[in-house]
Amino acid sequence: MREPVLEIAGVSKHFAVRRAPLAALAGRPRRRVQAVAGVEFAICQRECFGLVGESGCGKSTLARLALGLLRPDVGKIRFQGEDISTLSGAGLRALRRGMQMVFQDPYASLNPRMTVGAAIAEPLAWHRVVPPAEVKAETRRLLSEVGLGPETVERYPRDLSGGQRQRVGIARSLAVRPALLVADEAVSALDVSVRAQVLNLLGDLGERRGLSMLFISHDLGVIAYLCARVGVMYLGHLVECGPVSEVFRAPAHPYTRALIGAIPKPDPGAPHPARPLEGEPPSAAAVPEGCPFRTRCPSAQPVCATPPPRVTFGAGHSAACHFATEIRNQGAN
Amino acid sequence: MSSRPASEAPLLALEGVGVTVATGGATLVEDVSFTLGAGESFGIVGESGSGKSTTVRAIIGLLPPSLNASGRILFAGESIAGAGEARLARLRGAGIGMVFQDPLAALNPVMTVGRQIAEALRWHGRLDPTARRRRTTEVMRLVGLPEPERLAASYPHELSGGQRQRVALAIALACAPRLLLADEPTTALDVTIQDQILRLLDELRRSLGMALVLVTHDLGVIARVCERVAVMYGGRIVEEAPVARLFAAPAHPYTRMLLDSIPQGPRTLHPLAPIPGRPPDPAHRPPGCGFAPRCPRASSACAERPPPWRAHTASGGFACLHPLLARAPAHA
Numbered sequence: 001m002r003e004p005v006l007e008i009a010g011v012s013k014h015f016a017v018r019r020a021p022l023a024a025l026a027g028r029p030r031r032r033v034q035a036v037a038g039v040e041f042a043i044c045q046r047e048c049f050g051l052v053g054e055s056g057c058g059k060s061t062l063a064r065l066a067l068g069l070l071r072p073d074v075g076k077i078r079f080q081g082e083d084i085s086t087l088s089g090a091g092l093r094a095l096r097r098g099m100q101m102v103f104q105d106p107y108a109s110l111n112p113r114m115t116v117g118a119a120i121a122e123p124l125a126w127h128r129v130v131p132p133a134e135v136k137a138e139t140r141r142l143l144s145e146v147g148l149g150p151e152t153v154e155r156y157p158r159d160l161s162g163g164q165r166q167r168v169g170i171a172r173s174l175a176v177r178p179a180l181l182v183a184d185e186a187v188s189a190l191d192v193s194v195r196a197q198v199l200n201l202l203g204d205l206g207e208r209r210g211l212s213m214l215f216i217s218h219d220l221g222v223i224a225y226l227c228a229r230v231g232v233m234y235l236g237h238l239v240e241c242g243p244v245s246e247v248f249r250a251p252a253h254p255y256t257r258a259l260i261g262a263i264p265k266p267d268p269g270a271p272h273p274a275r276p277l278e279g280e281p282p283s284a285a286a287v288p289e290g291c292p293f294r295t296r297c298p299s300a301q302p303v304c305a306t307p308p309p310r311v312t313f314g315a316g317h318s319a320a321c322h323f324a325t326e327i328r329n330q331g332a333n
Numbered sequence: 334m335s336s337r338p339a340s341e342a343p344l345l346a347l348e349g350v351g352v353t354v355a356t357g358g359a360t361l362v363e364d365v366s367f368t369l370g371a372g373e374s375f376g377i378v379g380e381s382g383s384g385k386s387t388t389v390r391a392i393i394g395l396l397p398p399s400l401n402a403s404g405r406i407l408f409a410g411e412s413i414a415g416a417g418e419a420r421l422a423r424l425r426g427a428g429i430g431m432v433f434q435d436p437l438a439a440l441n442p443v444m445t446v447g448r449q450i451a452e453a454l455r456w457h458g459r460l461d462p463t464a465r466r467r468r469t470t471e472v473m474r475l476v477g478l479p480e481p482e483r484l485a486a487s488y489p490h491e492l493s494g495g496q497r498q499r500v501a502l503a504i505a506l507a508c509a510p511r512l513l514l515a516d517e518p519t520t521a522l523d524v525t526i527q528d529q530i531l532r533l534l535d536e537l538r539r540s541l542g543m544a545l546v547l548v549t550h551d552l553g554v555i556a557r558v559c560e561r562v563a564v565m566y567g568g569r570i571v572e573e574a575p576v577a578r579l580f581a582a583p584a585h586p587y588t589r590m591l592l593d594s595i596p597q598g599p600r601t602l603h604p605l606a607p608i609p610g611r612p613p614d615p616a617h618r619p620p621g622c623g624f625a626p627r628c629p630r631a632s633s634a635c636a637e638r639p640p641p642w643r644a645h646t647a648s649g650g651f652a653c654l655h656p657l658l659a660r661a662p663a664h665a
Contacts (some may be wrong), residue, residue, distance in 0.1 A: 196606075
């Protein structure tokens, strides 16, 4: 069994919603948004773990928790065996070197007044990754590793295309030689042809550098391409988790099933599922009791008002649903 | 370029439509032609900067003043290219409805959604106030908005993204247009909500007999709702085909490579072969085929002048000197 690099153990996170002054005077209770609820999974060395879900499901909050940018209310996050909530000073600095983020929009994460070379040299110098004399050469090496020529050093983010900017963002993340890359919708803003390039780049880097990856996306297709395992989130809950092949072949949670069915397939002959998912996810400030999905679930029963058990199957496949076994036996759509 | 018999007048016809930037002269759209029959659904697919959105905006005269359009646009047999603002205003909504990617930008933030739908009816001089209210409720129901009477009193910011897109659709449909132009209508929506809106568009088209031009970057969306599709690259249509053939046997190398860029499973089993390089900058288009610099089949002739349009033996056509054609069928 490979060592886990990142462990998310029973993690929950709430945010308080600011009340209007009048509501506060009237003594109305402060509303709480449940962003992440009891999430549990681990990412092993060299593993690419995908996290999928729709807007507001808590996947980006989970990324911030994993990176130590937010602290969990409940639960533990361990990076290379160490509880990151206890870290400070030098420990935190080492953590920042160990895990890096790739953002959706590198245009927003790169300083527009800094050349590409300076943007990549900064973390190299700050974390003393290489001696000062070697910073220049290392910058070029990193650029070539992500498929950019040495002339890119002098360019500014505005001179680059979206795909090139994303490559710069990746090179900057790699500068400190992290063990884990957290990619939050890293290819979502890219055109189809450029997206394929960046997906292959991430896959190659993962293999070559032995990186672990937390790959967050709303797109199951790109997750299935890059990741071996996937977690499906709905309203803060990890409703299903397992090997990508298993989850696609025999989804065990009705939400996963609906999500797979809703993806428009590039095949005009593909059958559409007879029943689309109706309604919209409720607000994260009003998550239903019991199963969070029961208000939209086509298979919901009265028992779903109670918290669903986590049903486990072979190969690390599990789903939080009262009827997981029945759903799984129905196979894919 | 259409397979339609000449006797049947198309609902919409574009002939050699071009769009250039007034200052500097960069060409955004060049020589775009296609026709659309009543009740038909036509997709335009392409990546950023391919000119797909500019083309649909040109149809309805919604280009900013900094852009110049040329060519012929016929709606129900009448030329509407360069039509005056008054005529276009009558046409928008009543003859041609529109929905865009971001409904929040299309909706008035300080007007209730019910009033905005009624406004579309009033603008086109339809109905008395009572009938307008009735029609407002009716179209809200048509687009699947729950409790229309209550929802009509809400403001756009109080609605979810999916509901806003339904409101934008209700406004577009209020005057029962014969053609709906939809520019990336589901791109900003979550996949389960996208599924709902695509189903709705499909149902509405069938039940109302309305034609649809759908612009998207997503080939999956095209496969889902369109009967025919045009692929745009570098401001031109490079291929047009019935949707089944486009996916099964594309003729243009760009179409083939675009299809091959969509993940179809794990990388270990179905590795993607991405298109090298990137699309041309509209200000510096190559003189020949726009795709030639990235095309593995390109020859020196491709770089000289844009390849002529060639009709496909079945229907549709392509602009390529070195198409990927299966052996021609015997009856061709």
